Amino acid sequence: MNTLGRWARAEWGALYLAVRGPLVERRWRAVPMTAGAVCLTGLVQVVQNQSWGYQVVQNLGAVKAEDPLWLALLRTPLSLFVPALDLPVWGALAQILLVFGIAELCLGRWRTLVIAYVATLAGTLYARVGIALGPDYPIGLPASDARVVDTGPSAAVVGLAVFLGWRYGAYVTAGAVIVAMVVEVVLKENLAGKEHLAAIAAVLVLCGWAAMLQRRSRARSASGAPPIQS
DSSP: OHHHHHHHHHHHHHHHHHHHHHHHHHGGGOOOHHHHHHHHHHHHHHHHHHHHTTHHHHHHHOOOOSSSSHHHHHHHHHTTTOOOOOHHHHHHHIIIIIIIIHHHHHHHHHHHHHHHHHHHHHHHHHHHHHHHHHSSSSTOOOOGGGGGGGOHHHHHHHHHHHHHHTTTTTTHHHHHHHHHHHHHHHHHHHHHHHHHHHHHHHHHHHHHHHHHHHHHHHHHHTSSSSOOOO
8 A cells, every 4th residue: 555655646746736735725716717618518518409509519619520621720619618419428527627627727727728729629630631641541531530520528638638647747647548548549440539649649749849848948047047938
């Protein structure tokens, strides 16, 4: 148990401390964006299950590779909060509450939204590239996937989980998320799984960029120059 406890502290200690302070001080007031995201996702789920609301949600937040790019980009922000119809909505709500909440506490609401949007947009753009390449290429997709709706909040959740794992030294957790997404693609090769991998790739690029900025900032600080603000 002591060994397990030491491992848990090493893996999640920094993340726990980053979350605990603002959450103890302000409780739910510390995560207004997350609370809004959960409520919006729940509302969208209710609306899209109504006879009058399904097409409304499709027109405003359902992104498909067959759509014109400008229309897909307009729909992408809301698409983060459109849960899949064939999956239980409580799973999406729990993912948003946990991962978005931790990210908002640790990174702030705007960084959280930017990373979530980058991850979702990476999946959206990958689908177009994959379909253009065709199924004969390793990263290609069949033409039928052009009519499949993008992943909704799951790509953003996966991307945020990987970024948080890197940022706070929870490398085993981040690695487990990546491995799980690879296994998903191997066992059930579908558009959503491959979009998750595209989201991870985009977030890893963000991690590399942030690491480069940190190295430059430390180098400038060591030389006496003003640090770079990232």
